[in-house]
Amino acid sequence: MAYDPSQMMITNKFKTPASALRFLLLSALYFLLIHAANGKVHHHKFVIRSAPFTRLCSSKNILTVNGQFPGPTLKAHRGDTLVVKVYNQANYNLTIHWHGSNQVRNPWSDGPGYITQCPIKPGNMFKQIINLSTEEGTIWWHAHQGWARATVHGAFIIYPKRGHTYPFPKPHAEVPIILGEWWKEDVMEVPNVANITGRQPNTSDAYTINGQPGYLYPCSKKDTFKMNVDYGKTYLLRIINAVMEEEIFFAIANHKLTLVGKDGLYLKPIKTDYIMITPGQSMDILLEANQRSLGHYFMAARPYFSVDGARFDNTTTTALLVYNNSHKHHKKSPILPNLPPYNNTQASTIFTKKFRSLATKTHPINVPKKVDTHLLFTFSVNLLNCTHDKPCNGPFGMRFSASVNNVSLVHPANIDFLSAYYYKVPGVFEMDFPKKPKREFNYTADELPEYVLGTSPGTKVLVLEYDASVELILQGTNVLASDNHPIHLHGYTFYVVGSGFGNFDPKQDPKNYNLIDPPQETTVGLPKNGWVAIRFKANNPGMWLLHCHIERHASWGMNMVFLVKDGPTPQTQMIPPPKDLPKC
Numbered sequence: 001m002a003y004d005p006s007q008m009m010i011t012n013k014f015k016t017p018a019s020a021l022r023f024l025l026l027s028a029l030y031f032l033l034i035h036a037a038n039g040k041v042h043h044h045k046f047v048i049r050s051a052p053f054t055r056l057c058s059s060k061n062i063l064t065v066n067g068q069f070p071g072p073t074l075k076a077h078r079g080d081t082l083v084v085k086v087y088n089q090a091n092y093n094l095t096i097h098w099h100g101s102n103q104v105r106n107p108w109s110d111g112p113g114y115i116t117q118c119p120i121k122p123g124n125m126f127k128q129i130i131n132l133s134t135e136e137g138t139i140w141w142h143a144h145q146g147w148a149r150a151t152v153h154g155a156f157i158i159y160p161k162r163g164h165t166y167p168f169p170k171p172h173a174e175v176p177i178i179l180g181e182w183w184k185e186d187v188m189e190v191p192n193v194a195n196i197t198g199r200q201p202n203t204s205d206a207y208t209i210n211g212q213p214g215y216l217y218p219c220s221k222k223d224t225f226k227m228n229v230d231y232g233k234t235y236l237l238r239i240i241n242a243v244m245e246e247e248i249f250f251a252i253a254n255h256k257l258t259l260v261g262k263d264g265l266y267l268k269p270i271k272t273d274y275i276m277i278t279p280g281q282s283m284d285i286l287l288e289a290n291q292r293s294l295g296h297y298f299m300a301a302r303p304y305f306s307v308d309g310a311r312f313d314n315t316t317t318t319a320l321l322v323y324n325n326s327h328k329h330h331k332k333s334p335i336l337p338n339l340p341p342y343n344n345t346q347a348s349t350i351f352t353k354k355f356r357s358l359a360t361k362t363h364p365i366n367v368p369k370k371v372d373t374h375l376l377f378t379f380s381v382n383l384l385n386c387t388h389d390k391p392c393n394g395p396f397g398m399r400f401s402a403s404v405n406n407v408s409l410v411h412p413a414n415i416d417f418l419s420a421y422y423y424k425v426p427g428v429f430e431m432d433f434p435k436k437p438k439r440e441f442n443y444t445a446d447e448l449p450e451y452v453l454g455t456s457p458g459t460k461v462l463v464l465e466y467d468a469s470v471e472l473i474l475q476g477t478n479v480l481a482s483d484n485h486p487i488h489l490h491g492y493t494f495y496v497v498g499s500g501f502g503n504f505d506p507k508q509d510p511k512n513y514n515l516i517d518p519p520q521e522t523t524v525g526l527p528k529n530g531w532v533a534i535r536f537k538a539n540n541p542g543m544w545l546l547h548c549h550i551e552r553h554a555s556w557g558m559n560m561v562f563l564v565k566d567g568p569t570p571q572t573q574m575i576p577p578p579k580d581l582p583k584c
C-alpha cells in the first residue's frame, strides 16, 4: 500500500494557535522521519495471537503473527520505509525486532524488551517504523521477549533500489527457506523450567524448513516443504536460521550452492556443497536447477554442535526439491545430501573463512582504518551457586549463567534502558561496562582457575562517543565448556577483519587483518575457543544490544548494551520517542 501524503493534511480545527503549531511540528517530524529515505512507504498490520498447529502427531496452540507459522514475509526496496502496527492479542508481554535493519537514529523501533522499549502488553498496539538505509538482500524479523521468537518470526526481503539490479544475474524466482525448531511442549515454558532447575533448557523435538519438519520425523511425510523448479533455471534461496538453539549445516543433494549475500549485505560469490548458518544469520544463495536424473532431491539441515557432553537435538529436517515435468522418476525415493558430522568445527571454519565483501565501485566498503576505541569482550558460560531465594539443582549442584566480560546483563523491570537514558531516570543503569576483562587469564586453556567460573549480574552499559572508530575483539573462552557463539549487534553492520583460534594476540593477529574486502555482517559466528575482530564506526546514536543469538546463552545473561552518544548536529542525533511507546 502506498503512502498518501494527503493524509498528512490538517483537517481538524484547532482551538489555540499553540496546539496547531505543535501538531504542525509533530506532523513535520513524522513526515521527515518516514520520508527521510525517500523511497516508498509500506503499511503493515501484525496481529500477534495464538493459533492451533499440528506437528509430530500432536496439536497445540503456538504464538503467531496473523495466524501464520512462519509469519508473513515483508518485502521492500532499498531505502523504503515500513510502518508496522503491531497488535498484541496474545497473553504475554511481547515485542518485535527487525533483525538486520540498522534503525538509523531510531532505536525506539528496534524492539528488544526492556532495552529500547517496554514490552507491548496484551490488548495494546505499538506502531514501529523501519527506515531502510543500506540494507539489501535478506534480513528477518522476530519476537524479542522471552522465547516467543521460536514461532514468531518471518522473512524480510529487501530488493535493490528501483531501477537498480542485483550484482548477479537475475534469478528466475526466489524462495524463502526459514529454518526453525519445534517443541512438543509449550516453548514459552521452556525458559521458566530452566530458570527453576538451573539446568540446560529442554531441547527441541524437531527442526523445520518453512514450518514443516519433513519426511524423517513421525507423522510428518505430508508435513514436508516442497520447492518446485524448472530444469535449467536459477533460483534465489533466502535462507534464514530462526532456530533458537543450534548452528545448522544445510545442503541439497547433488546440487551446488552459490552464496552471494549474508545478513542483508552482498558477498563475492562462493560456490559450496554445504553451508553453516548460525542462529540469527540469513544467507542469499543461488541454486542452479541443473540435475534431472532423479527428478527430486532432498534438502536437509541438522546441527553443527561442538560442546562436549552437552545434550542437543540431533535430528535432521528435510524438504524436497522437485523438478517440474519429470514424473516418471518420482517413484524412486529421493537421496539425502552429505552433511558434515555434527561436531565438525573444521567444516564450519572452512566455509566461514571464505566470506568477502564485493568492495566494488557500485558496492563500496568503508572499513575504519584507524581505531580510537579498542575493546575486548570475553564470552563465557558460567556457573553460579544456588541460593535460598533461588534454589536449583543444575550441574555440580549449581545453576547455569553466561556473561560478557563476566557481567550477566539483567534488565530493569519497570522501564527500558533507552527511556531511562532519554528521560534521565537515575539508578536504572551504570555506565561502567568494562572495556576489557577485569582479570585477564589464558581464556582458551584446557585447565582454568576456579575463580573464572563465576559471574556477576549487572546493568552496565558501555558508552561510545559519537563517530568513534571501534575495534572490538570477541574472545571465546573455555570456561565450563567452549562453544561457537553467534554474536549479533543491533543498530549496526560491522566489518569482520580477522578471526582465529586460541587467544587473540594483539601483536601478531592484526598483521593478518583483511582491510581490503572484509565481509560486513550483523551476526558473526565466534568460533569455539577462538576470536573474531570486528570494526565499526559508532555513527548511529542510541542504545544497542549486543548478544549471543543462541537462546539459552542469551537467557543466561550473554548480553551487553552499547550507549552511543548523540552527534553534534540534529542530523546526528537520535529522534525523540514516539507517542505510543509502550509503558511497563
Ligand code: C2O
Residues within 6 Å of the ligand: 097, 099, 112, 142, 144, 280, 488, 490, 545, 547, 549
Ligand atoms: Cu535477532 Cu537481538 O536479535
Ligand code: CU
Residues within 6 Å of the ligand: 483, 484, 485, 486, 548, 549, 550, 553, 554, 558
Ligand atoms: Cu552463545
